[in-house]
Ligand SMILES: [Zn+2]
């Protein structure tokens with residue numbers, strides 16, 4: 886059977902409590918991403934995915950959460966910062982047992 890590679894999508898996106906964002910993926914996967922982790926990996930030009938400074942409470946709290954079409958998610962933080970994550974970037978942050986259990990998984994894919 887031919888397996889067609891479809892672009893990954895998010896079928897459901899919502900805040901989980903005050904400190905995390907949850908999402909359902911089109912391949913059936915579920916992720917819960919802590920806001921702290923999301924902010925630390927902010928891919929914008931200022932953060933470059935590596936925020937090592939201490940984060941204030943407002944820097945880890947969401948002001949707005951919004952899907953941008955099918956391929957990205959917009960997050961506005963209480964401290965005024967804004968982040969746009971592509972779905973690929975979000976999925977890479979998933980640390981669930983399944984994702985974390987494959988340390989040998991090649992990052993580059995095929
Ligand atoms: Zn940033």
Ligand SMILES: [Zn+2]
Pocket residue numbers: 914915916979980981982983984985
């Ligand atoms: Zn996962």
